Amino acid sequence: MNAINNFGPPLLGGLAVTIGITLAAAVLAVVAALGGGLARLSYYRVVRWTAAVYVEVFRGTSTLVQLFWFYFVLPFFGINLSALAAGILVLGLNTGAYGAEVVRGAIVAVPRGQYDAAAALNMSRLQTLYRIVLPQAALAMLPPAGNLMIELLKNSALVSLITITELTFTAQLLRSETLRSAEIFAVVLLFYFLVALCITGAFRLAEGKLKKSAPG
Amino acid sequence: MNPIIRLRGVHKAYGELAVLRGIDLEVPAGQTVSVIGPSGSGKSTLLRLLMTLDRPDQGVLEIDGESPWTMEKNGSQQPADERHLRQVRGKVGMVFQHFNLFPHMSALHNVMEALLRVLRLPRTEAEARARERLSAVGLADKADAYPAHLSGGQKQRVAIARALAMQPKVMLFDEITSALDPELVGGILALLHEMSSKRTMTMVIVTHHMRFAESCSDRVVFFDEGVIVEDGAPKAIFHEPRHERTRRFVDAILGPEA
Amino acid sequence: MIFDWQFAWDTLPKLMAALKVTVAATVLGMAVALALGLALALARRSRLQWLSWSTAGFIEFVRSTPLLVQIYFLFYILPGLGIELSAFATGVVALGLHYAAYCSEVYRAGFDGIPRGQWEAASALNLSRYHTIGRIIIPQAIPPVVPALGNYLVAMFKDTPMLSAITVLELLQTGKVVGAETFRYLEPLTLVGALFLVLSLISAAGIRGLERRLQKWVAQ
Numbered sequence: 215m216n217a218i219n220n221f222g223p224p225l226l227g228g229l230a231v232t233i234g235i236t237l238a239a240a241v242l243a244v245v246a247a248l249g250g251g252l253a254r255l256s257y258y259r260v261v262r263w264t265a266a267v268y269v270e271v272f273r274g275t276s277t278l279v280q281l282f283w284f285y286f287v288l289p290f291f292g293i294n295l296s297a298l299a300a301g302i303l304v305l306g307l308n309t310g311a312y313g314a315e316v317v318r319g320a321i322v323a324v325p326r327g328q329y330d331a332a333a334a335l336n337m338s339r340l341q342t343l344y345r346i347v348l349p350q351a352a353l354a355m356l357p358p359a360g361n362l363m364i365e366l367l368k369n370s371a372l373v374s375l376i377t378i379t380e381l382t383f384t385a386q387l388l389r390s391e392t393l394r395s396a397e398i399f400a401v402v403l404l405f406y407f408l409v410a411l412c413i414t415g416a417f418r419l420a421e422g423k424l425k426k427s428a429p430g
Numbered sequence: 431m432n433p434i435i436r437l438r439g440v441h442k443a444y445g446e447l448a449v450l451r452g453i454d455l456e457v458p459a460g461q462t463v464s465v466i467g468p469s470g471s472g473k474s475t476l477l478r479l480l481m482t483l484d485r486p487d488q489g490v491l492e493i494d495g496e497s498p499w500t501m502e503k504n505g506s507q508q509p510a511d512e513r514h515l516r517q518v519r520g521k522v523g524m525v526f527q528h529f530n531l532f533p534h535m536s537a538l539h540n541v542m543e544a545l546l547r548v549l550r551l552p553r554t555e556a557e558a559r560a561r562e563r564l565s566a567v568g569l570a571d572k573a574d575a576y577p578a579h580l581s582g583g584q585k586q587r588v589a590i591a592r593a594l595a596m597q598p599k600v601m602l603f604d605e606i607t608s609a610l611d612p613e614l615v616g617g618i619l620a621l622l623h624e625m626s627s628k629r630t631m632t633m634v635i636v637t638h639h640m641r642f643a644e645s646c647s648d649r650v651v652f653f654d655e656g657v658i659v660e661d662g663a664p665k666a667i668f669h670e671p672r673h674e675r676t677r678r679f680v681d682a683i684l685g686p687e688a
Numbered sequence: 689m690i691f692d693w694q695f696a697w698d699t700l701p702k703l704m705a706a707l708k709v710t711v712a713a714t715v716l717g718m719a720v721a722l723a724l725g726l727a728l729a730l731a732r733r734s735r736l737q738w739l740s741w742s743t744a745g746f747i748e749f750v751r752s753t754p755l756l757v758q759i760y761f762l763f764y765i766l767p768g769l770g771i772e773l774s775a776f777a778t779g780v781v782a783l784g785l786h787y788a789a790y791c792s793e794v795y796r797a798g799f800d801g802i803p804r805g806q807w808e809a810a811s812a813l814n815l816s817r818y819h820t821i822g823r824i825i826i827p828q829a830i831p832p833v834v835p836a837l838g839n840y841l842v843a844m845f846k847d848t849p850m851l852s853a854i855t856v857l858e859l860l861q862t863g864k865v866v867g868a869e870t871f872r873y874l875e876p877l878t879l880v881g882a883l884f885l886v887l888s889l890i891s892a893a894g895i896r897g898l899e900r901r902l903q904k905w906v907a908q
Contacts, residue, residue, distance in 0.1 A: 274885040274892075279848040279860055283881055286864075286873040300495065331530035333594060334481050335544035336520045338512070349534045364752060371754035375853060382757055395764030403753045403761065410752035 221321045221388055221398050227383030229405050235298070235380060237372045238307035238411075240363060246310025251317025252343075254303035258273050265314065272311030280304045285376045309366045322416035353424050360417030364410050372404075381405060432495050434459040434521075434600060434632050435480065440489035449475045451656035453489070456685040459599070462626040462633040464643035464664070467653030468679060473636040474527075476653070477602045481524045482632065492516050494599060520548070524597035527605040529585040531577040537564060537588045541543040541595050549596065563591035567621060577670055583614030592622060601625075615639070622646070623665060640684050644668050652676045696875040701867055703879055706862035713780055713858060714845045720784025721844070722837065730821070732796060750789035755852050758782050763854045779851035787844050794836045798829035806809025831902060838895040842888050859883065 252323065253265035259372040272280065290384045324347050332342040374383035389395050433456040442450040449472045455461055463474045479491060480486045482498045482531035491497060496598045501510040510518075529539050541560035545551045552558070564573055567587035575583055586606055593601060603622065607615045619639060623646045626633055637643055643650055643664060651665040652675075653662040660667060660676045668684070731743040750758070759782040766773055773781065802825055810820040852861035863880040867873035 256459060256696065264783075274888045275881045276846040276849045276860065276884050279881050279884055280879070281878050282864065282873075284866060287877050290872075290874045303892070325530075326819040327526060327528055327802065328531035329482055329530070330478075330481075330524075331526065333483055333519070334522075334524040334593070336516055336548045337674065338516065338548075341547050345547065346532055351531075358758065368752075368791070371756040372755070384762070385757070387765065388561075395760075397760040399757060399764065402757055403749075406753040406757065407749055416707065416750075416817060430516075 221392075221394075221401050223334055224388060225381060225384055225398075225401055225405065228379060229382035231322050231378070231380040232367075232370050232406075233409065234301055234376070235305065238302045238365075239309065239366055239370070242302065242306025243309035243362070243366065245314055246307055247313025247317050250310060250314030253320045254314060255321060255398060268307075269311045269314050272308050273315075273427065277308050277373065278372050279377070280308060281372055290423065297373070297376045297378050301376060303372075304364060305369055305373070306370065309362055312362055313359065314361070314424070316355055317351070320354040321347055323354055324350050332343060355419070356417060356421045356424065360414060363413050363417070367406065367409055367413065368408075433457055434494050435634070436490065436492040436495075438490040440479065440491055441474075442479060442484065442486050445608060448477075449656055450486075453583075453656075453658060455658065455661070457618075457632060457634065458602075459632050461649060462629075462635065462647045463649045463651060464647040465634060465636045465651045465653060466638070466640065466643055467659075468681070470473045471653040472656045473653050474604055477524065477604045477636055479543065480521045480600070480602055481522055489625040493535065494521050520596075521599045522602065523593035523596050523600070524604065525586070525589050525606050527576075528593065529582075529589045530587055531585055533577050534539065536574050536576055537569060540577070540588055541592045543594075544596055552637055559595055560591070561622050563595045564588070567591045567593075581614070582610045586610060586614075586618055587621070590618075594625075595676050598631070600632045600634065601638070603633065605636050605638065608638060638683070640680065641687075652679065654679070689841030691878070692872070692875055695872060697871075698840075699876050699879060702862055702866060702885065703859060703876065706731055706857060706859045707883060708765055708777070710845070710848045710859040711855060712781065713776065713851060713856070714841065717787065717848075718782045718841050719785035720780060721791050721840070724784060724788035726795055726826075728788055728792035729795035729799065732792060733799065747789045747792055750786060751793075752793070755786045755847055756781065756853060758786055759850055759854055775854045775856050776851070779848075779854060779856050783844055783847065783851075786847075787840050790840050790843075791837060794833045795829065797836070798833040799825060801832060802829055805812050834902065835895050835899040838891070838898060842891045843893070845891070846884060846888060 226316075250265050251270055253261050254269070256262050256265070280302065281304045284304050285297060286297060288300070290294060314412065328346055328350065329342060332346045337345070370380065371382040374380055377383070381402055385398050388398050392398070435455065435457040437453050437455045440450055440453040441448070449592055451472075453472075455475065465476065475484070478503075479486055482491070482493075483501045485499050491499075496518050497510070498515050498519055499510050500507045501514040502508075503655055514578065531537075532543065535543060538557070538560055541563055542556045545556035546553065549556075556593055561570065561573060563572055567590055569584060569587050572580060572584060572588075577588070580588065586609075588684050590606075606622075607618050610618065620648060622633075622635065622642070625631065626646050635643070645664075650662065652667060652671075654674075654675050660671060660673050666672075667676060671680060672676070702755040719811065728743055731739050732747065734740045734743070750832075759779060762782050762785075763778050768776060798903060806828065807820065807823060810824045815824065835849050848858055849860035851858050851863070857865070863876040864873075
């Protein structure tokens with residue numbers, strides 16, 4: 215408990231940054247996942263292939279490698295991102311690539327008959343997508359989305375390696391000042407665990423609500 | 431008078447499998463046509479083409495004098511755009527073998543959805559019409575129930591109400607009793623009978639119920655192996671078939687001299 | 689700024705040497721994960737409630753916290769406990785521990801897939817619990833989950849760059865060092881990314897092949 219009293223306040227500041235980065239990246243990830251997942255099912259081959267390259271490249275390489283590439287290599291192309299922007303961009307795009315597969319899988323799992331019924335009622339393609347397909351796919355997407363959100367939280371620790379003062383980086387600073395490594399990192403692990411628990415809880419709640427509003 | 435459905439030389443294959451092999455069929459408005467035949471004979475494919483869910487590989491298909499897949503533009507026939515397709519598609523409605531209700535919407539909202547978004551009716555009007563249609567199929571008290579909480583027969587009634595609410599000129603029924611428990615079949619058939627007796631809508635019914643096909647259709651079409659083998663009045667088909675294949679099929683289902 | 693192929697070509701030998709470190713960390717880490725994961729899965733199934741619950745808590749905790757922080761934790765704390773490990777060995781332990789938690793869930797799914805009848809048959813033959821698990825359950829439970837374990841092998845491979853944080857000269861760190869020495873990050877870091885991409889695509893294809901063969905094998 216002493217450890218929490220001593221190191222809690224500065225670490226809480228770092229935790230706030232971690233949560234902020236995670237949320238910002240999550241917003242980007244949702245957009246990228248929906249866009250990427252839908253694009254992989256597009257009628258146009260060019261769109262499908264572009265999305266496939268995005269998904270494969272981000273899933274096939276290391277998150278940390280992506281982070282360094284965006285931070286150190288993009289300036290060579292005249293694109294100078296701040297550490298924070300690079301961090302959020304990479305975390306969001308990385309999670310979005312995994313999310314795109316979730317979205318695609320959930321959409322493909324909607325039975326053919328649902329598309330037939332929507333067409334028979336003369337609904338447009340867009341109406342079919344928004345009113346019929348996505349609401350049904352959403353329930354299937356939620357549990358894997360919750361897992362991805364926790365992966366995102368965990369990956370957010372990586373941005374400490376490009377000098378963003380989030381939770382892990384703050385811990386490193388405190389450690390070099392106090393040399394009390396064990397306590398500091400124990401508290402940090404606990405903080406991450408608690409946030410992960412909150413994420414799990416929030417997704418369970420959302421799932422319960424969605425199930426209730428659409429039983430069966 | 432122009433027929434509301436006109437098919438000429440229609441072919442359709444799925445991959446290597448030729449399902450329809452040259453179909454000619456004309457249906458005048460208001461007629462009730464039953465389509466019978468062994469499974470795999472192409473009956474359901476015919477309905478999918480009429481509903482414009484699939485397009486023919488070859489031949490002419492017209493609904494109310496218009497082809498859904500081509501349109502006249504600058505004096506020549508061009509591939510249809512989405513708007514033209516939907517304009518033609520709006521004349522047809524369909525009830526499916528497996529209901530295909532939207533599981534995330536209540537019975538009422540299943541019926542209202544297209545009224546609101548396709549016909550763009552005001553909400554109060556859409557709801558009134560939906561409730562009226564649900565009452566007509568005997569489900570006024572199930573308006574707020576979700577499909578998961580309805581029996582098969584109830585689901586099929588909602589599906590019928592949903593299709594009818596759109597007031598299509600042509601209604602297609604694809605083996606709508608074959609996924610139901612036997613004791614629920616009678617009620618659905620009675621509902622169909624009632625609709626057909628009004629003669630306000632053209633109905634094409636794919637069914638295995640020969641007695642039903644005989645008693646309430648104006649015309650019966652016998653399909654086998656992707657072609658129309660025989661087409662005529664119910665009495666003729668069931669009692670004086672001209673083709674051996676028709677006789678064998680009818681005998682197999684009704685029993686000889688039934 | 690264009691990609692300097694000559695420079696990239698000159699860098700490649702260094703990166704290939706570092707790739708050996710990365711692959712060694714992956715293979716050793718996976719060995720730890722497979723063994724420890726099985727132990728965790730068995731402890732999770734234990735009839736001793738305290739053991740089963742604390743194992744479940746431990747698995748959940750490890751899965752919910754960042755690998756990078758776990759690496760730091762072990763790196764700073766093990767020497768204090770009198771365990772002097774090299775940075776590389778610490779990294780292997782951290783990777784193994786982290787993925788053991790994931791692998792234990794995979795094993796668990798494998799165990800759950802065994803029909804009750806197999807346990808009952810073993811009881812009916814009066815086999816000991818040890819014998820039942822070792823000779824009857826595990827041999828049946830593992831083959832179907834090999835592809836899932838393979839996926840974690842690929843995931844671990846992609847997580848090895850985190851060892852750079854504790855000074856292990858693996859692939860990414862080597863790329864960075866080359867970049868810092870020459871002020872050209874484009875070629876080394878792009879090559880590092882390409883190497884990861886190629887190797888994980890090949891492994892993923894290998895796992896899919898394995899999966900197909902397994903399905904055939906199970907179907908027989």
